[in-house]
Amino acid sequence: MKKIESSSFFIGKQGKGIISFGSGQPDLPPPKEVFSVLSKKQRTFKYGLIQGEERLRDLLAKEYMGADAHNFVICNGASEALDLIFRVLSGVSKRRKVLMPRPYYYSYPFMVKFAGLTPVCTDLKDGRIDLYDFEKKARGCAAVLINSPSNPTGRVEDIETLKQIERITQKLGIYLISDEVYKDLIYERENYVPKGKQVITVNSFSKTFGMCGLRVGYLYSPDKNLVQKTIEMKVHTSMNTNTLAQEMAVAALLAPKSYIEKQKEIWKKRRDFIYAGLKNLELDLWKPEGAFYVFPKMKNPSKVVSDLFYKYKVIVYDGAWFGSPDRIRLSYALDIQKIKEGLRRIGKYLKTNG
């Protein structure tokens, strides 16, 4: 009989005839009023497995070649998955730097610093990773972090670039963290996702399935030791991810794939509309290839963001928050009528202040 090392061993342990004086959770149901949002009126909400519900991980495993349920940790969104993995890497790696392309998703440098690591940037060339600079700076890093399709650029890296990044990180023996929360929203070509023992994939149900507020994301890694270390951290820092939201994530995965295809058509129409509209305003921008952001160049973006909000009731984000102080970011997660009205107001503003 093996010594049982910690209480994590017992969390979620069930079986015929087992009597548990273990986990400290009430067996009593919540007030009946709590069920008003649910279709089923009586149930308990016990702790779930820290790693995530098995059904959900089984379904995810089907999407990754050679994976099984043990390769996943279900998290409070991609955010927690990234936060946990940086904290785990900070503990296991002697190297202290993490490389990321700039512009970056605004939380990346914060997360890296919160974990006691140092962010290092490689500047995109015309919205694409510059492999020469990337490889040079990747040396000596604990990990590199990529995000294709990218928030905020809307760019998708070429398949060949992604394969090169696979090779570079494998050769250097460093982790490749691939944030793929927009992988189902690519307009221009089939997707390619990096693979390999050194790859840590982060994804979420937020964008693909419109479930942002429910906070279900996950990390996938072929390295079960790393997965285990992540679970050992999560048991102390947040325990299981909301179990009800995980049931809803299961339902989302089992929904017909046509759901995603229909979404993509809508996003593409919006993309075409806003891109044409901003071009009409003579802004300099990339045509989004994925995700749902446009990232036009702009003089004095800080003032533009403030003016547009206070005087025109239009919200746009300052490129500086993403490491790009000469641009603004617009999310086009809006119906076409609203995009049209928003563009009208921006046009009016630019005319007055241009």
Place this chain on the structure above:
Amino acid sequence: MKKIESSSFFIGKQGKGIISFGSGQPDLPPPKEVFSVLSKKQRTFKYGLIQGEERLRDLLAKEYMGADAHNFVICNGASEALDLIFRVLSGVSKRRKVLMPRPYYYSYPFMVKFAGLTPVCTDLKDGRIDLYDFEKKARGCAAVLINSPSNPTGRVEDIETLKQIERITQKLGIYLISDEVYKDLIYERENYVPKGKQVITVNSFSKTFGMCGLRVGYLYSPDKNLVQKTIEMKVHTSMNTNTLAQEMAVAALLAPKSYIEKQKEIWKKRRDFIYAGLKNLELDLWKPEGAFYVFPKMKNPSKVVSDLFYKYKVIVYDGAWFGSPDRIRLSYALDIQKIKEGLRRIGKYLKTNG
């Protein structure tokens, strides 16, 4: 017009006529299959406020004298609230130590270390805080962490002790983190919760309302600057807490208070039953005054935990996990029949191995 410093300013910003190209969240509904668990069949799940839903914070504010909704952050359980606050304190405080009574909840030393701080222990005397040792060791700490009623001891500190701890921490100018997740489960007397500018209160819906798996907890602090710093960390590390679970937490707070009273009666019966049962087995233990744990002395607890699980299908926790290597912890969150059967098996084991 003030410069807008970061995108956090815009999260959840709504209002008549505002067009938001800001937040990157789909406006499209999730697959209809997702709604099978819900009573309402169509809705969106947008990002919520990082700080938590206003309705929930308003209701909580009524429970804390002088508080308003700005004093709270809703988190993924008390675990995340504690994890965040240690990470925030690690950033703002020059002092690197955190004092906690031993035995402690098993995650405490991990959380403190994960945040780059050092746990320091004051050993309980017969299950109570030794104020002399406590005050001596509190000097030079960034914070002290208490948990009354306590997991794993089931003890409740005297009101006078809690008031002394208030005074000591105020005098020393250090934070008093009070983990009060069992505050509604006290069998022996009225509750007392520490108050003051230096107090950071952590609580959860898990234990009081049987909502462990839904992961809703919160922190309350009179120091709005500290609350703000916590929000600024959470926006990057996990974003909002599951919004649906927050709706359910609102419903729980609005349920008749008799729910809590009825629960307490059930817990008290179980407490009396298991306490008498373990006394009958001639074990040395404290009578629980709160929470739902008994913590009897035991020789070779590691072997007992393993034997009981593998040979008798009974789960108990090793006291060593709580910093007490001469005890085992039993949670009595079980109906009396199961407690009875569990005690029978433990009795049989002790007879054979005693």
